[in-house]
Amino acid sequence: MNGLAGKRILLGITGGIAAYKAIELVRLLGKSGAEVQVVLTGAASQFVTPMTLQAVSGRPVRQDQFDPAHEAAMGHIELARWADMVLVVPASAGFMARLASGFADNLLATLCLATAAPIALAPAMNQQMWQNAATQDNVMRLQQRGIVLWGPASGDQACGETGPGRMLEPEALLYRVQSHFSPGALDGVRVLLTAGPTREPLDPVRFIGNRSSGKMGFSLATAFVAAGARVELVAGPVALATPAGVDRIDVETACEMEQAVMDRVGGCDIFVGCAAVADYRPERIANQKIKKHNDEMEIRLVRNPDILARVAARPAAPFTVGFAAETQDPEGYAEKKRIAKRIDMIAANLVGAPEGGFERDENALTLLWEGGREQLPMSDKRQLAERLVAVVAERYLAARHPSR
Ligand code: CTP
Secondary structure, three states, X not given: OOOOOOOEEEEEEOOOOOHHHHHHHHHHHHHOOOEEEEEEOOOHHHOOOHHHHHHHHOOOOEOOOOOHHHHHOXXXXXXXXXXXXXXXXXXXXXXXXXXHHOOOOOHHHHHHHHOOOOEEEEEOOOHHHHHOHHHHHHHHHHHHOOOEEXXXXXXXXXXXXXXXXXXXXXXXXXXXXXXXHOOHHHOOOEEEEEEOEOOEEOOOOOEEOOOOOOHHHHHHHHHHHHOOOEEEEEEOOOOOOOOOOEEEEEOOOHHHHHHHHHHHOOOOOEEEEOOEOOOEEEOOOOOOOOOOOOOOOOOOEEEOOOHHHXXXXXXXXXXXEEEEEEOOOHHHHHHHHHHHHXXXXXXXXXXXXXXXXXXXXXXXXXXXXXXXXXXXXXXXXXXXXXXXXXXXXXXXXXXXXXXX
């Protein structure tokens, strides 16, 4: 999985204080066997020198779009064709705007336009710049075109502020490159997932349910299979086809879901609670259809078991991931849930907003774990699931092998 032997990485560096971290990434990529061609923008050379990057990459650095020496040898079109992947580390707000608009006014932007290779960006900027509507607009446009964003992470920034905009660390970026080329990052890992709603019966014909479609959980199951995992999916009642390679167990109530999970959780490596499990169920289920008699009616509800918390509380618990759908302050509530349920990671999202969430094809998530967070911007649930699985795999492997 580590081997990048023979892979050709065109590594663009744009102007930003995080550029110094690109030096370490070039070194790590080279150590994994990749060939790395560094391309510096003018602004980047204010932060790192071509000499240093030539030394770590073992190749002359490219900077000038109209350099006659290089155009005579490997010109910019050949270079664009040469790459198996284009990686921009760090990607500044200005560069992302340039790319979103399709400008070809420097060598790196030209190469990005001219290449058929996949492009990944590792954004780094001041948190206000990241959150600016113009930047978010550009992010959306780039993602819609299939350009992948790795990060940014959140935390202390070089400018003294705190927030989203920190570049991912070189090791995390290396891992993303490795997963890109050998998607079997989770080869042989056992994953158990819950998905969809639960139905809590009142009588033979009625139930208490919710609006979960199961799409996120099913997309996650697909993405885990693609990453090489052996996947078991405990699904509530949903109208979705079973993804290829997934072992599906259908259940209806929260108690059935809990039983199905507990029967299978032993020996599982990662547990993801994606189901919208009813917190309460009717205390009694009528044997016959309930008839209307009075103007009012009371139904007494009792608490359902918290499946996620029970899995996390097991001795030798798997790496546990939960979801928190909130109508306000998603990160605040999600972090409280993460700590209360003692789970490794939580994916928070805002529901009740016009876009995203239940019954939608698109969603945005904020992933929170002890000492870290990552924002996965609005995208379709399939793409979102792939990104979520990449981060889960990274955190799972880091937890199992702390030296990574
Ligand atoms: N979950 C679970 N078993 C339950 C309830 C929830 O496994 N009985 C899991 C869900 O799959 C999800 C997370 O826990 O991963 C959601 O947490 P929860 O506290 O139940 O969310 P809400 O019901 O929205 O909580 P609250 O009403 O307290 O906001």
